[in-house]
Amino acid sequence: MAIPNDLSIFYSTSSPYLTTEIYQNTSFAPSAPPCADWPPVPMTTVIPTIYSIICVLGTVANALAVSVLAHASASRRTVANTFMLNLCVSDLLFLLSLPLWAVYYSRGYSWPFGKVACKLCGVLHNLNLYASIFFITSMSMDRYLAIVHPLRSQSARDPKRARLTCILVWVLACACSAPTLALRDARYVKGLDVEACAIFYPNHNWYMTLVCMKIVLAFLLPLMVISCCYCAIGRHLLADTGLVRMKNPSHPSNMSSFKSLESSKPEGPPTPCVSPSSCGGRPLEGRGLERVLWTVAAVVLAFFLCWFPFHCVTFIDVLKSEGRLDSCWVNWTIQNLTPLTLCLGFSNSAINPVLYCFIGNHFRGRLGGLCKGLCACLKARGEDHSQKRGSFSTRLSSFSRKLSDLKDLAIVEPTGPA
DSSP states (O other): OOOOSOOGGGOOTTSSSSOOOEETTSSOOOOOOOOTTSOOOOHHHHHHHHHHHHHHHHHHHHHHHHHHHHTOOGGGOOHHHHHHHHHHHHHHHHHTTHHHHHHHHHTTSOOOSHHHHHHHHHHHHHHHHHHHHHHHHHHHHHHHHHHHSTTTTTTTOOHHHHHHHHHHHHHHHHHHHHHHHHHEEEEEETTTTEEEEEEEESSHHHHHHHHHHHHIIIIIHHHHHHHHHHHHHHHHHHHHHHHHHHSOTTOGGGHHHHHHHHHTOOSSSSOTTSSSGGGTTOOOOTHHHHHHHHHHHHHHHHHHHHHHHHHHHHHHHHHHHTTSOOSHHHHHHHHHHHHHHHHHHHHHHHHHHIIIIITSHHHHHHHHHHHHHHHHHHHHHHHHHHHHHHHHHHHHHHHHHHHHHHHHHHHHGGGSOO
């Protein structure tokens, strides 16, 4: 299918897949002439390839994480594991829709799957956008309470309350995604000769409201909460380690405060030694402290680096829609960096299981046990099949020998004595 010459209608960060600020009473928003000297990115080949990689890696990682977390024993169903399971389910639901968007790009931004699939895939993206960030924020707050206030947070950090929090997160994410479900549609755009899966805004106020809501609720507020929580965790670890250096490493004053943390520690990033007391009374220093702090920093950096570029392009598009920016570099940035920054944001769904699950020693151990059990089951079935096959071969061989003996008798009997 030929790619339309003017793709300005598709490029806006208000909608996740080059489906732009389209008003119901206009064909597309005006823009400055394109930059002739700035070559466009070949979206129809680059984006499907990136989506395919993210889909495969993310689906495998999240499916493994869901398998391990869902089959956890009752004693391991902690608050952190509850949030992790819901986060992986959210990412997995979205990743399963990526192949459809890859086809959309490869066909030159023409949607071949109908209106229902367009609405469903669009709402899955927005649902994951809000739900995953809300779950990451909830996990950050839980870790802050578990590490910095282990005693005072015992009553608050209850698995039942965690499940209620997850239900609340899903409800909020659905509420934030409801406008997308209502406004997104698959319509034929005559000027571009494509069936666009786009958000058709009633007016500019709808566009500004939804975009600002996405920037504030899906990035700025979560980033502020996550950063504050992990900064407090880092200060607590460093301060606690400094105090223990000046005291007896086996001093019992802090032992009781971290027994609760030891009993409810998550299986995510390596927090088993988040304090000197939880490491057998030894101060957390050297590689141990460095590993914990780097893991804490990786959580914040992964969230920031994955979504900050996309929201920057979103803000540029908002300024353009307000008439404050309108030049060829602005158009080039929106048209070419919107899908690329979205790919970076989508990669967070594949990174999340690594940061929150696979780094943890308990999780790796249980995953290894699950794989060993699966291999043992397959091996037992193979041996059973081999035994049945061998038994059948033995019976067949015995039957062949008897048949051969009967033939020999049939040959010998006529030549015998009368």
